[in-house]
Amino acid sequence: MRNLRLLSFNLKGLRDSASFFSWIRSQQVDIVALQYADLVSLDELVFYTGFSQIRVGQRSGLALLASVPIFQQVQEFDLGAGASCQVADVRFSIYRFLLVNLRLCGGFWFRPQQLHRLFGPDIFQRSHLALPCILVGDFFDGIWLSMFNPFQQNLKRVAPFWCRATYPACFPLIARDRIYKMNGILVNQVEILYCIRERFLCSHLPLFLNFTLSQDFISLPVGLKLFDKFKSVPGNTFMNLRSVDNFYVGS
Template identity: 30%
Template structure:
């Protein structure tokens, strides 16, 4: 599978750290990062057509709830389904088809209350989502996990997923002085992070209360190839193994 750029961005209803609602600033942040796939949380569109305008300006298709989690994509998506995690937590699942390869995507937004968040992670790990039997391809879970990376819920996540590599300074919240790495990604299967970045300057510091996280991902070809000696051109030979 070719490398793809994936962004997760909690846009806080397009309300910036200065309290001003401005869709154009969110558009500029996404455009500058040039992702192939964007997972937005708490979009809460300023008007009914806002997400359509955003997708059209970026040349992407959009899927999801314009009042909550949204996915913008340059690639075909299938299997789209929203899930209520309880306590105002939500998850939007999709299967991304990239030149014949499939990647399972889970766009999540959790509660900052420790007990509620732990219950939400339990549902996320349950049989309807990450525990579902049809998840045979590599997967990525990304979004606003609403914490600093500690707690029992994260230990449970670590048992079935691995945290995606982030920049050394991984804070994304609050945007003006990012101390907490609330916005993260977790992986499972043969998928790796080639590059990670957090746009920190310019319009990104004001467009939302969060900074975005951008990952360049590549899923490994699951087929295995066996090295053999050169075969004779005169007759067929059986390759060892």
């Protein structure tokens, strides 16, 4: 499988949408996850950048874009106090992973409630934690993340070795914007884009991730009754199951 390039960008404080359209077109990425996407015209963004697939949250201000049609299903969840997330079922060839675009906001005393909903039966537990997963977005603060055991046990932060701050963009001091991974995600490169052009786009710095999916996590359906009942199987098992009639081999 070829590498996939993902960009996560919080657009809060965006100064110039035209400059943003020009900049994102120059990045040549496969997937873009946006927070506060309601600050720009997404129709114009698609027109100027050429993305072929776009999924926009109805009330959350979250958006997912892709250069190829790989989003099979995207759901939006309200986490309370203005926080929300998008959960995308991404299928690329015979590979499948979950992409979660998250925006935490509101007072920090709402954070336990929001995290419990994120890891509750409607989102992560229903989606099966055995699947590869990438979680991106604006986490607002990291105090509760370090204290919330399900988060620490299941997800591993992906960040550059040195500077990890993304806010404020002109002189970053706080690591508000983050990327986490779980199972079967092989990281090739991760960067915080902090050149002069990115520093003047908005108040947050964008995150870039170059990754591949491990062949040990090819996902096959175990039943046709429920859409999300999948399990992860070793990659070499896939070659022995070509005679099965009801398995998924890609879009």
